[in-house]
Amino acid sequence: MKPKLPIMYFYAFLISFFSGTAISCSDDEADAGYLSGKFRLDIATVRIENTTPVLALDSKDTLRATSISDFSFTQKDGQRVLVNHSPDEGSGIVIHSVSDILTSRIFTAKLDTLPSDPVKIQSVWTGGGYLNVILYMNYYSKKHIFGLYRSAESPNDLYLSHDKQGDSEGYPVRVYMSFYLNGLQKSSNDSTSFSVTIPTSSGDENYDFVFL
Numbered sequence: 001m002k003p004k005l006p007i008m009y010f011y012a013f014l015i016s017f018f019s020g021t022a023i024s025c026s027d028d029e030a031d032a033g034y035l036s037g038k039f040r041l042d043i044a045t046v047r048i049e050n051t052t053p054v055l056a057l058d059s060k061d062t063l064r065a066t067s068i069s070d071f072s073f074t075q076k077d078g079q080r081v082l083v084n085h086s087p088d089e090g091s092g093i094v095i096h097s098v099s100d101i102l103t104s105r106i107f108t109a110k111l112d113t114l115p116s117d118p119v120k121i122q123s124v125w126t127g128g129g130y131l132n133v134i135l136y137m138n139y140y141s142k143k144h145i146f147g148l149y150r151s152a153e154s155p156n157d158l159y160l161s162h163d164k165q166g167d168s169e170g171y172p173v174r175v176y177m178s179f180y181l182n183g184l185q186k187s188s189n190d191s192t193s194f195s196v197t198i199p200t201s202s203g204d205e206n207y208d209f210v211f212l
Contacts, residue, residue, distance in 0.1 A: 038086040043101065043178065045128055046079040055083050055098070058127035063093055071098040079103050080130065080178035102146060102177035106158065106184075109149045115163035116199040117144075120172065124196065124207050130178040131196065131209075137162065140170030148179040148196075156184050156194040181211075 044055035044063065053075045055063040063085060073081050080103040084096040120136040137144055145163040150156070184192050196207045 039084060039096070040086060041082065041084050043127070043132060043176065044081055044083050045130075046074070046076060046081060048075070048077045055081065056128070063095065065093055065095050067095050068098060071095070073098045073100045078180070080128075082176055102175070103180075104148065104177075105180045105182060106148050106150055108152055108155075111149060111151050111159050114147075114149060114159060114161040115145070117162045117164040118199050118201040119162055121198055121200060121205055122174070124198070126181065126209050126211050128178075129181055131158070131181055133160065133177050133179075133198075134174065135177075135198070136172040136174055137164070138167070138170055139173040140168040142167035146175075146177060156192070158194060158196045160196060160198045162199060 042057050044057050047054050047056050047062070053068050055068060057063065063083065069075065073079070080101050082097075082099045082101050084098075085093050086096065088094045117137075122134040122136065124131070124133050126132065131148065142165050144167065145161075145165065147161045149159050149161055181192075181194075184194050186192050191210055191212050193208070193210045196209070198205050198207070
């Protein structure tokens, strides 16, 4: 029987398919980047400027449009979102959609007690001060739980845990998530090296990163 984490760890990573915090996309959509023609899909960070939400891209550009606040997303500083946008006929932009993605931080736990249901990885990268992940999980009807963890002994060795909570075999759903990379130990040259392990059907996949 697979050991379970204390329930307090689970609350922070609950992905509800009814609240919109898990984003699924069709297979003809690309990663965070150009979709087709002038349309672009990007992951952005919500920033509040004088009570007005703007969207800071990892490229350092900022999307500003009065229509941003019309969309249903968490208008809180630091929330990560998926934004579909394109240039208008003038010099501005048109926002077509803004949706929350799972946004959280790194937690500490005993890594050998974490749920490790497999996923299919599409992309893993760093940007905007976050670890960003796009993956597929097999979803039928139950809520799935994700969390990024480290052990107290190895704070820069991270593990992405997935608990499908006994969900039956269903269909692949694409999920976007971002984890704030605070608290990692820096090396003597002020850079930060860390690794991420993700469970897949063919075993654990490991990714190494270095950033300033």
